Amino acid sequence: MRSTMQQMLSSVALAVCLLAFLAASALASPGELDPTFTTGAGFNGSVTAIAVQPDGKIVVGGGFTAYASTPTAYIARLNADGTLDRSFVGATGLDSVIYAVALQPDGKIIIGGAFTCIGATDPSTPLQCLLTGGSTRNHIARLNSDGTLDTGYALPAVSGFDGIVWTLALQADGKVIVGGAFAHGFGTPVAVHSIARLDTDGRVDPTFVQTGAGLDGSVFTTAIQPDGKVLIGGDFTHLEGSSMPYVARLNSNGAMDTTFAPTGTGLNGLVQSLALQPDGNVVAGGFFTSYNAVSRSHLARLTSTGGLDTTFAPTTGLAGAGFSTYVALQPNGKIVVAGDFTGYNGTARAGLAQVLSDGSLDSTFAVGTGLHDAGVVTVAAGSVLVGGNFTTYNGATRGKLARIYDTASLALSKLGTGTGTVTSAAAGIACGTTCSAVFDQASSVTLTATAAAGSTFTGWGGACSGTSATCVVTMSAAVAVTATFAPDSAFTVTKVKAKTSVGRIVLTSTITVPGAGAIAQTATTKKGKKLTTRCSTKKVASKAGTYKLTCTIGKRGRAALRKASLALTIRTAFTPTNGSLAAETQALKVKRFR
16 A cells, blocks of 8 residues: 555645735635746646745645756745745755655754655665765654754664655644654664654654554554644554554554544545544545445545534535545635545536535635646645646646635725725725735625715725725625725805895705715804804705705894895805715805895
């Protein structure tokens, strides 16, 4: 099985990593290729491991010997934009493939794989490795942050393994869980059957052991629980003499955790990938097609005790699945699935899909024609890095590595000659003229427009509509929104005219407003300190435009006009739905009329 798995991983393995980023230059929808991640010719061989540093740089391991036509054997580090990081010296002189990468908090990099030599100009044989300046490292090594060999870690006389390392997982205390296809760890009298733990100096930890025969097969994937227990998946069927088909859990000392056990026959095929949910349930991807005779095509979710979680219920599941199926969890609970498949639940999905927590397909994550030959998934946040043995993604050339949008972008433009701001909840938009931000797919984003003093918000456009100050956008795809602001100077009042009749005085005027709001007008007279309101009127403006206003002075005002002229002060105000109040005052003398 070891040679079969090695061939599969070297030819079809993929690495997927969710990487935080801000796409300000273009609209992005989940599943679309990120064109800002430029790889040139990419790698000339398969990518089998990816790890993203806190600074956004990407450590890549695999079966390649060059990136973008620049020699770099089996390991490279890329900048966040996809260009080669030339400050990373790299472990020159590696003699074989890297299958696993783990990042320490101090920036050092642990690598595992099929290699036994590092740093030689001719690593073709063990002797040539030593004669040409190399160092023996038995399938495990640690690099400094610049890529040079950490010479004090995993020394060959006291550490390393007699077979391939497929997987690495870093514990909180700095120790490392190692899984693979080995039977012996150097420097320890204790037999290690495909699973071991290294101390912080790289020595095999003799206190992490299984009783009896241990495992009867290889370990391809590991996951560490918060309580220190270790989940393992592989092609084994027994652990410590007990039936344990393809997935198991170990206590923190390495012994079998008997509280985790399959129901009935459990899974019927090997497990390549495990992803631990916060609730303790476990998503598994692999070669299986059922769990205890219940159909589960290459993808299943197990409970925290090892039984089948029936609330995760794909219908037909993955179709056309070949050598690889790998899984990873999104922070929002969705599941990224990568592999050599052609569809999910009856819908075409080539090599990459996203699944909801109930097992249904997330249709908002659309990959087009996707890719071929994919595997190994690692999750951070924001985008999906895909590596493998493919040469295109959705028809675009990509040499073994691509970055895929996993979020949807919102682009907002401010229109009009007024001023104002637009903010968002969740945070991301904080606009002046034009803003873009990315948000979790299918999330709801509330935009709020606020006019500056002297301006009015007059309405939304694009994915929003109406004149309300707020708009809610669902980020199922990339969206564009406009917000228009107009200056309050657009508020005008024509000269007020008065028409006198026997019993009343009618004031008329025409008001132009820049948007929806309330119009109010009052006419007053003043004698000494006494202010008398002669008439008042209000009108609702439903939108920008021109409105006629009539204010009628009744009998008392008409009686006063018989005695003397009226000196009226007429104040017209407009209070916009979104914006600041604007007002205009006119003086009007109505001549005495008996």
